[in-house]
Amino acid sequence: MTPDQAYIIGAIGGATLAVTLVLIVLLALALHAAVTRIIDLHDAYRERRAHARQQAAELATLNAINALPTTRHPTEN
Template structure:
């Protein structure tokens, strides 16, 4: 191998390492964002479920002798 070929192989190796690191970083950021989105959706679901349970509890109370508006 000539010196030029050695430099070209080294440059290609370095370039492939940089591409691999960028792809790995993009994958890590994507997984982080997806995980955060799932956690946020789960928290929102818990809040809605608690609100729905409160509404159902209020509805089960019922009313007795509720005055009606005669207007």
């Protein structure tokens, strides 16, 4: 093998390594973005669920208050 052929093979290997590293970095960034998005969606879902539970509890309290028997007090003249 001539020195020129060895340099060409080395250049092809170096270019392949560079392209592979760029693809790995892009894959890592895409994976990070996907996981971050999933975590954000899950947090938003938990907040909505907690808010819905709080509203249901408040509604139950108001319904219980409305269900209490009332007495009519005589008005003072």
